[in-house]
Amino acid sequence: MTASFAVTAPDGLPEVVPGDDLVDLVARAVGRLDLAGPTALADGDVVVVTSKIVSKAEGRVLAASDREQAITDETVRLVATREHAGGVTRIVENRLGLVMAAAGVDGSNTPEGTVLLLPVDPDASARALRAGLRRRLGVQVGVVVTDTAGRPWRQGQTDIAIGAAGLVVLDDLRGQTDTHGRRLDVTAAAVADEIAAAAELVKGKTAGRPVAVVRGLGHLVTEEDGPGARTLVRTGPDDMFALGTAEAYAQGWKDATADGPAPGEPAAPARSSHRQH
Amino acid sequence: MTASFAVTAPDGLPEVVPGDDLVDLVARAVGRLDLAGPTALADGDVVVVTSKIVSKAEGRVLAASDREQAITDETVRLVATREHAGGVTRIVENRLGLVMAAAGVDGSNTPEGTVLLLPVDPDASARALRAGLRRRLGVQVGVVVTDTAGRPWRQGQTDIAIGAAGLVVLDDLRGQTDTHGRRLDVTAAAVADEIAAAAELVKGKTAGRPVAVVRGLGHLVTEEDGPGARTLVRTGPDDMFALGTAEAYAQGWKDATADGPAPGEPAAPARSSHRQH
Numbered sequence: 001m002t003a004s005f006a007v008t009a010p011d012g013l014p015e016v017v018p019g020d021d022l023v024d025l026v027a028r029a030v031g032r033l034d035l036a037g038p039t040a041l042a043d044g045d046v047v048v049v050t051s052k053i054v055s056k057a058e059g060r061v062l063a064a065s066d067r068e069q070a071i072t073d074e075t076v077r078l079v080a081t082r083e084h085a086g087g088v089t090r091i092v093e094n095r096l097g098l099v100m101a102a103a104g105v106d107g108s109n110t111p112e113g114t115v116l117l118l119p120v121d122p123d124a125s126a127r128a129l130r131a132g133l134r135r136r137l138g139v140q141v142g143v144v145v146t147d148t149a150g151r152p153w154r155q156g157q158t159d160i161a162i163g164a165a166g167l168v169v170l171d172d173l174r175g176q177t178d179t180h181g182r183r184l185d186v187t188a189a190a191v192a193d194e195i196a197a198a199a200e201l202v203k204g205k206t207a208g209r210p211v212a213v214v215r216g217l218g219h220l221v222t223e224e225d226g227p228g229a230r231t232l233v234r235t236g237p238d239d240m241f242a243l244g245t246a247e248a249y250a251q252g253w254k255d256a257t258a259d260g261p262a263p264g265e266p267a268a269p270a271r272s273s274h275r276q277h
Numbered sequence: 278m279t280a281s282f283a284v285t286a287p288d289g290l291p292e293v294v295p296g297d298d299l300v301d302l303v304a305r306a307v308g309r310l311d312l313a314g315p316t317a318l319a320d321g322d323v324v325v326v327t328s329k330i331v332s333k334a335e336g337r338v339l340a341a342s343d344r345e346q347a348i349t350d351e352t353v354r355l356v357a358t359r360e361h362a363g364g365v366t367r368i369v370e371n372r373l374g375l376v377m378a379a380a381g382v383d384g385s386n387t388p389e390g391t392v393l394l395l396p397v398d399p400d401a402s403a404r405a406l407r408a409g410l411r412r413r414l415g416v417q418v419g420v421v422v423t424d425t426a427g428r429p430w431r432q433g434q435t436d437i438a439i440g441a442a443g444l445v446v447l448d449d450l451r452g453q454t455d456t457h458g459r460r461l462d463v464t465a466a467a468v469a470d471e472i473a474a475a476a477e478l479v480k481g482k483t484a485g486r487p488v489a490v491v492r493g494l495g496h497l498v499t500e501e502d503g504p505g506a507r508t509l510v511r512t513g514p515d516d517m518f519a520l521g522t523a524e525a526y527a528q529g530w531k532d533a534t535a536d537g538p539a540p541g542e543p544a545a546p547a548r549s550s551h552r553q554h
Contacts, residue, residue, distance in 0.1 A: 003288070003479040004283060033279055091517070151428060151429075151467075152428075154511055156468075170432055190435050194436070197471040209280060233430070234431055239429065239430060241518050245520045245525040248520070248524075249529035253533040254533075255530060
């Protein structure tokens with residue numbers, strides 16, 4: 001007895017431009033996949049799509065000269081800033097609740113002189129792609145829309161799920177027991193993020209493979225579209241890292257030397273005083 | 278043309294106890310895998326092992342009554358604390374440079390009355406397993422030792438690589454260009470973490486499948502053991518989240534009202550004054 005799944009990504013997708021039909025593009029791409037089964041895509045598969053092609057199809061393209069303003073516009077809250085040779089990188093919470101460098105505004109793999117914004121609503125994009133693939137190919141699949149993000153305390157980036165439909169995104173293990181009958185320390189596996197990470201291993205950043213199909217995880221595919229990847233966002237009172245260390249320290253210092261709030265509840269005032277509009 | 282890989286995990290490994298031969302256990306486990314090829318394990322495969330069974334084999338077992346002291350002993354630096362119904366969770370940097378709740382000391386999937394520490398040196402454990410599998414099965418594989426960790430800003434946990442051998446852990450893309458010939462914003466994919474995350478999707482937390490084999494990513498398997506997963510650790514000056522927001526804020530407040538350092542360089546004093554020994 002084994003458990004297994006496979007991840008496959010087709011080469012040779014055409015460059016996506018505003019107005020392209022994403023369902024058509026993905027259906028054609030997975031039609032080239034060499035997967036077993038009566039059709040290239042089957043019930044229970046998970047289709048993983050890089051947000052970049054979703055953004056392009058949705059026309060989320062701006063002139064590169066507007067990049068800094070675009071980052072400001074996408075920002076809900078400044079978390080931290082990092083100075084480097086090329087300027088200052090802003091780590092922010094964006095309007096999707098995602099904490100990312102440059103709010104997820106992307107200047108690579110885009111036509112010269114342009115930058116890309118994230119999709120307006122990646123969960124809605126995932127639902128639309130899922131419905132379109134059902135209509136077009138008659139299959140019930142899960143869909144994940146991914147982006148690439150850095151992490152505190154870890155070098156390098158991994159892909160995460162910023163949109164999802166028809167998929168368990170958080171595999172809640174609370175109340176389950178281990179093989180010794182004891183309560184699990186781990187409470188919920190972020191399976192949509194793990195699927196996004198797995199797909200990145202074949203999609204890659206330079207290879208022109210923005211779509212992957214995951215086969216063998218059908219137990220995570222749901223009939224309902226479900227709550228989407230938005231449920232993976234943790235901000236607000238649960239977020240112990242709402243501000244960078246330097247920013248929070250400076251805020252504490254400032255509040256102590258001015259008419260600031262008492263230090264009993266430090267996180268809340270630090271957070272609100274850094275809010276960006 | 279496609280790119281693809283498969284992840285497979287065998288059922289039915291026996292309970293691992295101190296002194297067990299991990300090479301023997303893994304070799305037997307993957308011998309039950311239904312994989313194509315002349316042997317169950319092939320050159321270029323990546324063997325992914327949950328750190329829990331490495332710790333058990335290495336005898337890193339303590340009485341549960343020593344849990345809080347064990348967390349203190351494994352801790353290099355306190356990052357943040359979180360109060361909850363059951364007490365206080367300490368988020369710390371442990372002696373491996375990993376920032377984790379409870380320093381990675383684990384009380385699930387262990388015999389009643391015991392807790393597990395992380396392996397002494399997970400990169401060394403990975404190298405030893407790799408060498409043992411080469412001797413025993415004549416194959417050159419990559420090895421990843423995983424643990425489960427939470428992330429700031431994201432709900433749920435994912436598996437990460439805490440040990441690695443014979444594998445590219447960070448796929449450095451700096452200097453590479455996208456399909457438009459432009460420099461990539463993304464600088465390095467943390468592929469060892471992505472492999473750990475992928476493997477968790479079949480290993481699971483309750484299923485008794487602590488080993489998985491990844492086939493199809495042979496381009497990431499190296500002849501040399503390489504620098505290991507330790508290179509994925511980002512602490513020190515690069516770490517913008519060395520303290521939780523509340524802790525950094527309180528430190529700033531305290532330093533401002535005492536003989537603290539000037540606020541020009543807030544991160545360093547905040548960090549050192551919270552150092553734990």
